[in-house]
Each structure stands twice: as structure tokens, then as C-alpha cells.
Amino acid sequence: MARMKFLCDVERCIDCSGCVVACKEGHHIPVGVNRRRVITLDEGKPGEKSISISCMHCSDAPCMAVCPVKAIYQREDGIVLVNKKACIGCGYCFMACPFGAPQFPKGEIAGGRGAMDKCTFCAGGPEDTFSEEEKRLYGQNRIAEGKVPLCAGMCATKALLAGDADILEDVYRKRVFQRGSGAKAWGWKMAYRKE
């Protein structure tokens, strides 16, 4: 069974937020909830880098470990999903997640948190596949349709990769190999600078 992963190539990410809107528009995510975000570091300075972040669908996912009601589960292909009907909105997963992925829709009564929402790898949720309920709670189930996640598919520069880890590694390895060749190789300037 293939293992699904995300990989964001920081050399290519240009902070255009195509992935963010692709996700929101595709799943009708309310304003204020971000399954995916683009983070930019050192903005406006040499070394500025951007990266697109969402749930990474971790191996041994910490969110699963801390969930008191076992609302979070992992599929055989590595995709981590939440059962919103079981979730009690306690927010432990948010504390545990190293990527800040879990989102809690705002605007509930007395500031109470609703069920956790996060990236589904476009794989819907535990409800009946393609049911209205699944769509309402989790958005499209593209994986079941044989389609690819929207964010990576619509990435402007193909910085964001998603899918079978084996193939991702191949794609990325070749890119790194290509970039590494020639006089502009990373580290060369520092290591072999001519006086």
C-alpha cells in the first residue's frame, strides 16, 4: 500500500497562496478556517523563504495519541482523518501538532470550539463516501474519485507535492540532483570562493 505524504519544496514556493484557495474553494471552507497556510520567513530580506503547511499526515501522529475520545484515525495509506461527530473540541490535538494544523471554527456560542477541522488529503471522512453528510463535514472526497489533492494539483510552481511517498522522493531527488550540478551548487560559494 502506498504511503501518502506532502512535500513542499521551499526553493520553488513563491507564496502565491494558490494551494490555500484551491483548498478553501474546493471544500467550501468557511472564512477563518485554514486547512493550509503559506508561511514566509525573513520577509523582504535575503534568505526569504516561503513554505506551504497543512496537516502532514504524520507517521505516529501526535494528534492521535493525545485525542481523549479517539476521534482521530489513520488510514492504511497514511492519511490522518478526524471524525467530527466524535470530536469534543478540546483542542489537545492543536497543542500536540508540530505544524499547527488543527483548526477550530470560530463563532460558536460563548466562544466554545466546534469540532476540529483539518486537511483531509482530499479524502473526505468517515461518513458514507460521496454522501451529502461527508461533503458537508469534510468537503470533497477526491481520493475516492481517483483524483489528486487540489492544493498540490493547482500549485503554481509545482513546489507542493502530494501523493505516494516513493514517487515524491523520486521527483524531489531529481530536482535536488539537477540543482546541485554546476558552479552554483549549494555551499560552493562558501567553500570554494575565489579571492
Added chain:
Amino acid sequence: MARIKIRKPSATTGAVNIGSRCSVNPRLARRSFGKLSVATAALTGVAMTSRMIGKASTETGKPAPYLGSKTVRTICTHCAVGCGIEAEVHNGVWVRQEIAQDHPVSFGGHCCKGAGAIDMVTSEKRLKNPMKKVGGHWISITWDQALAEISTKLLDIRAKNGPDALHINGSAKVSNEMAYLQRKFAAFWGSNNIDHQARICHSTTEAGVANTWGYGALTNSINDMRHARSMIFIGSNAPEAHPVAMQHILHAREKNNAPIIVVDPRFTKLAAKASDYIRIRPGTDAAFMMGLVNAVVTNGWEDKEFIRTRVAGFEEMAKVAADYTPEAVEDITGIPAAEVTRIAGILAANRPTSLTWCLGGTQHHIGSSITRSFCLLQLVLGNMGKSGGGTNIFRGHDNVQGASDMSVLCDSLPGYYPVDKESSWQHWSRVWDVEYEWLVSRFYNKDYMLKKGFSLARWYEGVLGEEKIEQYTPIKAMIQWGCGANVNSQYGRVKRAYNKLELMVVVDPFPTMAAAMCERDNIYLLPSASQYETSGSVTSTSRQVQWREKVVEPIHDCRDDYTIMAGLVQRLGFAETFYKNIKQIPEDISRESAKGLLSIGYNGMSPERIKRHMANWHTFDMDTLQAKGGPCDGEYYGLPWPCWTEEHPGTPILWDISKSVAEGGLPFRNLFGNEVTWDASGRSENLLAAVGSCTPGSEVKGGYPEFKDVVSGTSWATDISQKTTREALARGMAPFGNARARCLVVEFPDQVPIHREPLHSPRPDLVVKYPTYEDKLDHFRVLTRYKTEQNSELVQAFPYVLTTGRMVEHMGTGAETRSNKYLAELAPDMYAEINPRLAKDLGIRAGGMMWIESPEGGRIRVKAKVTERVDEKTIFLPYHFGDMFEGKSLVDTIPAGHAPDVIGESANFVTNYGYDIITQNQATKDGLCTVSRA
């Protein structure tokens, strides 16, 4: 480093295969595998194996959602990259956006705007029915009432004041067919007072570049940048303005180790991806470019053979460039002298170089000189007509290239036939099948027919009458048809003009800022459908023509542009002549315009051919854009113009003499005579290419003039039988001749590009050394001040340089994107970028409010974004915001429910006076301002 994993073969398509053939070049993978899912896997790096998908489908055993839906292929309506969109339509509703993975330019990629395209149709902020203002309140009216009242008023104004009392702001957002109708409408109405966004966008590019080598468009293509050995971007910020182009730009960096040199006053997102970032003072691009040219020449790096065979005026130009020593360049631009030589060295050592500029290079009072200086660098380096080289000038709006080609312009007729030549009008009257004399009779008189109209940059002066205007009547009515209101610099003046108009008509899916600015009962809002609710062709920045298919029927009570035009023309009484040859819309419009658009070779692209390209995206090669096999075999994607005949494959790279003309090659155009004597030196020079320099198979082995009198009394550009074109091609020759690119433009005040200080300069000493021009009377019908406006004292009261630019989340004046809830959420605030040191000196904190004031008295209150993107002397403003005025919201003045999700001060309230000497492009990149804590 990743390990190589062993994969088990699967039953259907071997996973081993996928892994081993998966490549960063998706083309390979796509050819290998037919299955959509796998192709996507390779293309996007989305690595779904067919095995897994098979399992998922059998597992669910359920029918897919939206059973019976259809997929419509169309083109994004935001920027000129022209990304493909696949819209899934179910029961007449656009339900989902699919990944347009086969599109030969975007390969499924979108920026945030394109990814949210569906919102253009579904936005709740869209106008729902025609409206007008009565007693200060908006009321809904019927189309019949709206069109009847508008046309009665127009006819009334025409009778009282003459046809030139109307100005039309046309659009770069509509299809080629609609743009063509807009221009035709103005001609039939009898006025040259029509213009569109290109005026304040790349008009200086068109003037500068076309006067150098014949056409003013991007020479190669976005995809062709994949072959660049080095790239220089000046005044261009692709990650914000053309995000999907970055796919190909980054490829060149990764594959060819191509250095990316970014020259910009700001450390932009593109600079973050650059190998070399050069900070330049706004408005000094020409000095830097001439400095590079000089460095190339003094070091002997110029392409001598290229210059000998294909360039004219090199010696005279080099003599002027010699003034721009590295030290002189440092003084003007702020770029260290050593950097000038170093950058020239990088470009010389890494050929071909792709050169890109955008509005940072064009919006200056010397814009048409700056754009020529870019061309000169490419000419001396010998980078023209070569794959990987060229001037890859990125256009802004999705169809600004097409609307320019259709000449929604006050100085030309479709195909850039100049209005000041009778032959242009005679040509088009033949195409339109109307008597030339009838056409003349529509105008005030023949002089006004041959006189450039008011431009989009300064139409409001025609209303205000405060500057000296050269027209028999003030402008009394305005139709803004697909043109954001707050595009004009000194927008405060525009506001006053709105309120002086007798009639203001806005045709747009959204109210635009005009709705907020017009305080009188003179305004009508006509809700046009978005471009996803109509069809037609659009031309991308790479000169590719694509067919934008209708996704859904117009929503609410909106009407598509063609229908609105028909309603108007009918009521104005010239429908019969106007639609003489047009029955099927829009296809017949394409056919009619193709008949006349010979000058730029639009005659070979029939709607059928373009639609075939759309249906066969997957057959085009990513690197060459040529179809390999399939029904479009041998053709280049989108039949990039000039596409000379119905059999021609399109011209993928302009001025490329390595291919025959019939295969898409071209020499430089013979547009400036056959011989010239340069004023500067007294030297006479042949303007035709040298012996031996020609495309393969040319009957004449060397330069030759344009084809004339094959059909007596006509040239290749006016022979609507197209016999001339066919004869030229049969002889292996270009219809427009084989000439040299020229380094001097004898018709311009500065024959060789030189630096002139911005009108509002921060350097009083340089104003003396590099002064501006004399004032120009009757510059597009209005006095335009240069010398009397340049004031070296101004900097004392307005000490900071003001420049403007793009954000990726918004487009143009933001009427569309600020009404998209997701884009609004991503970029909710108008802001000004200010350097941390300057902010501290002025007591401004990050996120605090500040006032920015212009010398013209404009003032805006904006949030401080404290960042090192800008230096200590520069303030940057994005120009997408609107619907506020001097710190106050204008939402109450917009029809209820139609105000955008986010509003902000419009940068154009503080952009300064200043207009290009040739095209009147507005100088929004190099003004002055003062800043204080709010």
C-alpha cells in the same frame, strides 16, 4: 537523501514503471501514460498510483459525485499568463474546478486568484440587475429602461455637443471579439475618444519596442524561458503578478543553472528567488540599461556578427551609451559602479539571456525610452530571435495583449493601423463593408477622425477643462466598460470629473469604485456577465490565442457584453451597418476582424483552429509549445501571431531567422524605410538586413523591403484578398520585408534612449544635469507639462519616493478580487511598505496608521508595513484597494449588498503628475510623497 525504494509491480499499470519514468519534466511522463490519474501524478508530483486508485474506486463502488456533469475548458480571467481552467458544470451550475493538468503553459497550476475562479460567478457581491441613482439613492431598473435612457441621453449629447463629447474606457478583460466591437463602436459613433488599460500599462512598451523592430509584443514565450541561460527582470515581480510563469522561470534556474538577476527598487518575492538582486532608484532604468550596453561594448562583449547583419545605428547609439560609465550610472541609479560591470559580465557569459520587464519599466515620463533601452541591451548581446533569449515582456490583464491588438486605443484602429492615416480608415471601411465617406460623416469632421483621442490616462481633463484642451467640446459622457475606476493617477481629479459628467455608465460585473465616487444622479450600473458566462478568444502575453468557452449562462439579470453592445447599437440606430457581416456571435466577429488584422497576422487563426488547440492541450510540447502528433501536428500552441495563413503554424519566437517563414520564422520588420541618414553622425545606412541574413528558403538572400503592389494600390497589410501574403510565403519571404532593428528612433525626441530625471525628482542636482522635456501641447488633446512641472525644490517638502505595484491576491483595482471572500481574507488590508529605519525616525510602528500625501494634494491613511523590502527613501503602495476616501469608508454610497468584502485607500489618490512623452502612460512608479504618523 532519499533511498531508492523497491516497488512491487501492480496488475494494471506497473508502479515500477511510474517510479522509474517519473520525471521533473512532466512531458515525458505524460506521453508514457494515458491514464489521467497517473499523468497527474507525474505532472504535479502528485504521486497517486493507479493501483491505489483502483482500490479506492472498487472499495466504494459508488457513482462519483455530480453524475452526468460536463467539463468545460476555459481560460483564467486574471493575468496574461493565460492559465487553463477546467470547470465542472452540473445542471447548469459551476460546481467544481478541476486541475487543468494538460494545459501547455500552466499544467494545472494556479495562483490564489485562479484557484478561486469559481467565485467570479458565485460572489454575492455581483450586481444583479441594472441600477441608477435617483435622488442620491440607488434603484433597480429594467434593461429596457436603462438602455433606452442611456441611448437617448447619448444621442442628445451627440446632437448638442458632437460625437467627441463621449469617452469610452474599453477593456483588457473582455474577449478579442468584444474588444474589437468596442473599437468598431467608437469608429461608428464617430470619435477616437476610446482607450483601455494598455494605455497606462504597456503602451510605452508597444511604442518603444515596435519602433525598434516592428512589433511591440513579447518576442518569445513564457515556456521558452525554460531555455534561458540567464534571466534579467527589471521592474517585474513575477511571483506576485505572473505566478504561474514562475514554473518555467524556476525550471531554467534549476535545469540550466541560469542566474536570475532582479533589478528593482524593492527586494521583491522574485528577488528572494534571485541569484543577484540589484536595488535601483525608481525611474532610472534607462541609465542602468545604457550603462550595461556601454559595459558590454567597452569590454568587446557585443555580438558583432548579429549587429553587422541585423542592427542599424549601432555606432551612433554606442556613442551616446558611452556617457553612461559605471560611475555615472552609480550616481544616477544608486547601483555601485562595480556591479554594473559585473552584471554585464554575467549576461555576456551566459547567453542567451531572457529579459523581462513590466510596469516598473513602463510607467515613467521617459517610459518609451526605457523600453527601448531594454531592447538595445538584447540587440548588442545578440539575444534576439533566439530560443532562451528575447524580450519577454509580461503583460498584465488576461487579454490586454488582445485588446491592444484589437486597438481599443485612441491612436489606432484594430491591428495598430494609425488613426492619423487616411489609408487606415479606408482599409477598415473596406473590411466593415461601409462607404468611407459615410464613416467620415460620422465624425465631427475629417480632422477629428485623423486626430488621436483623449487617452485613458487623462480623459478626465477633457471633462474638467482646467488644462488647455484641443477639442471643440468638453467630454460630457463616459462609458466605463470593464475598466476599474480607480486606475488613474491623481484620482482626486477623476472624482471631480465624474461629478461634472452628464452621463456616467459603468458596464461591469461589480459596481467598481465609480459607484462610490459619483455623487450625482448621473450614473448607471449595467451588470455585465463575467467572462466565464460568455465566450470568445483571448490573447495571452505569449501572443497565443486561446478560446474562452462559456462555462455557465449569465447569472441573475446579468447580460453578456455582446448582448449589451447589441442593445446599445440598436438604439443608437446603426445596428444594420454595424452587424452587416456578423450573424453568429462571437465567431463571425473573429472572422470579420481576421479579414482586416493583416498587419499582425491574425488572419490565420480561425475560431475552429483555436478551439481545436483547446481540445488538444495534451498534444503540445512543454519546451517548444509545438504539437507533436495529433490533430494539431506541427502547430504552435495558440497560433502565436503573426499567423499568416490558415495553414501557418504560428510564430513561436519573433525575429527568429533559423526557421523558414512558413514554419514560424521571421526576420525583423521593414517599417522605417529602406535607408536612413542619421542626424547624429550624418552617416547613411541601409535599413535592410545584410546580404546572407535571411530565413531559410528565402528567394532573396538578404534584406528586402515589404511587399507592395502585388494587388495594385495595396500592401501586404491592406490587401484584404491576402494574395500578397500568400505570394510572400510562397517565395519563402516575410510579407513585411527583412530589415534591421534600429538603435535610433528618429521620430522620437530622444533618438537614443537617455536618462531624464523624473518630473518629481528626489535629486535636485540631477534635475539640472538630466532635465525633462519641453511642455507638450495637444498631447492626446491636452497640454501635458514637463519642464514647468519639474521642480527641483519639491523634494524638500516631499522627501520620499513613492512607487506602486502588485499583490498576488488582488488584480487591477480590486473590484473583482476584493469581492472574493477567500482573497479578501488573505489580503484584507491596504498598507504602505516603509523601511524600519524611516518608520522609527517618523515614530511609526508596525501596523500603525500613517498619512501619505502627494504634491498634488492627495492624501491617504494606510497601515504601516514595516519591512526591509524598501529602502529608507522609498514608500511602496499596492494599487488594488478602493472604496475609501481620505480615511473614510464609502461603503454607504455603494448599492447595498454590493460593496466588496474588503476596502482600503486607493493608492492612486497620491500617485503623482507625470506622463510619457510619446504615449501618455502615467508615471506612477517614481513620484514623491511625504509621510506622517496618523
